[in-house]
Amino acid sequence: MNESKFKIVNTNLKGRSLVANKVIAIDEVILEEAPFVCSQFSWNKAYGYLACENCMLPLETAEQNVRRLAFDPSIILPFPESDPVIHLQQKFVQCQECSLKFCSTECLEEAKFKYHSIMCHALKPNQPFDSINEIWKKMHYPPETTSLLLILRIFAMVKLQPEYLNVFGEFCDRSKNDDLRICHKILGKKFSEQLSNLHQALIQLFQGEEILSRFLTVEGFTQLFTMIGTNSQGIGTSPFANWVRNVSELQSLSEKQSKELDEFIDTVYATFDNTVGTFLNNEGSGLYVTQSKINHSCKPNAEIRFPFSNSKLQVVALREIKPDEEICISYLDECQLDRSRYSRQKYLQENYLFLCDCEKCQEEVSQADETSDDDVNDGDDNMDTDDD
Ligand SMILES: [Zn+2]
Ligand SMILES: [Zn+2]
Ligand SMILES: [Zn+2]
Structure with a gap:
């Protein structure tokens, strides 16, 4: 599906861009892509936002999710059959060695094949990966924008299959823009000491790993960090939002039932405002080979969606896009776009x-x-x- 609708072109000004090959209609799916690598954010995970370790599918039922976020174990969610998690629950599995949870045997197997066989033991409390994640959490509080877990996962992938190194060439790789004399924010002066601590800890952890040595020099570490910062896409999944979407589509409700349901949903969201604020989703970030080549516009003609409640994304047209027109998304959220x-x-x-x-x-x-x-x-x- 992907290839026919767009082409990837190189321009001097912007580097790589996606350009429409044909007329793309409003709401049309331009591309669908699973991440090269993704991971939940460290704090998000620490706060109990339960998602599949591999694909980020929510592993809590909507009711469990609401009870946790509202700090109220007595809430009962009507229409439980509208909660997709209920129907998937019997497929959930745990890694027998480390107890981390996955949405299915397929996800566990994929994780083991790509990175988990290395990360499995090292992520347990007081083990090396866990210790370095603690350093990270102390320097990077919510709202989180990037993830050390993503870096560790990349290291594990490269150790298991060195050919993954080639995939990194697919991502835009500049840690500073010399023309503009700017340097990535996260690598600015303010964080230099903390980043240097993190770097030292990583060096200790991966000493002697020849295949990873390019990431462990100051320059390589800086580049990796910036590459993730400038290429990664935020991912958010929410069991409650999925339930809300499904119940909103129920046809069989009377007017009274619909009204009561709307009021119930409003009350729940109002409660969240007082308890967790905007921290509603299982959140993380991922690197997507094709999607990362889509440039930004403050007036975008396409947007990113996560219709499968996991890390697989869709790029969807916001209006009709003409042949040879560049496909652009916004790197800014809606509030930022209004600034x-x-x-x-x-x-x-x-x-x-x-x-x-x-x-x-x-x-x-x-x-x-x-x-x-x-x-x-x-x-x-x-x-x-x-x-x-
Ligand atoms: Zn999964
Ligand atoms: Zn494991
Ligand atoms: Zn602009």
């Missing part, structure tokens, strides 16, 4: 190392270089540290 041109460009430069020159940015070229009002606390919200 001023200056704020958007600042964020994109710091996190993705480019100066946006999209249609919207061009339209707003006469706008003053001012920060949006809601940017006041935007300083370093991804990476809060004590010296704030």
Whole structure:
């Protein structure tokens, strides 16, 4: 399906881009892709957001999910048959050695084949991977943007199958943009000491691993970190949201039932506001070989969706796309997209190392270089540290 709808082209200005091959209709799926590698965020996992270790499919029922997030074990969810997890539960398995949970035997086998046979023991409490993950958690508080677990998984994959190294060539690989004299935010001055501690810990852990040596020099480590920062895609899955979507589609409800259901859902979300705020999803990030080549626009013609409740994504057209038109997604969330041109460009430069020159940015070229009002606390919200 993928190949016929778009082509990958190289341009001097943007590097690789995806360009439509034919007319793509609104809501049409442009491509569907499973990640090369993905992982749940460290804190998300530590807080008990339960997802398949391999594909991030939720492993909690919607009811368990609501009870946990609302801190209320008495909540009963109506229409339990609308919860997809209930129907999948009998397929869930645990790794017999480390007890980590997977959505199916297939996922466990795939994980073992790709990385888990190495990570299995090293991730147990007080084992090497766990210790380094603790260092990471102390330097990277929620909201999380990248994951050390992703790096460890990449190392394990390369150790098991060195040919994976070739796949890294597929991702945009620049740790700084010399033209713009900017450096990736996470590698800025503020985090240099913490990153250096993390780097030292990784060196100790993987000493003598010839195949990984290229990642363990200061330069290689910096590059890997930035490559993940600039190429990775956030992944979010939610058992409750899946249940909400399914019950909203129920045809058999009376008007009264529908109204009660809507009120129930509103109450649950209002409760979440007071308990966990916006931290509703099982969250992580992944690297996708083709999707990572899609450039950003502040007025995108496509968006990323996760319709399977796992890490497999779809790129879907937001409007009709004409042949030879570039396919663009937004690297900014909806709130960020509403900000001023200056704020958007600042964020994109710091996190993705480019100066946006999209249609919207061009339209707003006469706008003053001012920060949006809601940017006041935007300083370093991804990476809060004590010296704030
Ligand atoms: Zn799975
Ligand atoms: Zn295991
Ligand atoms: Zn723009």
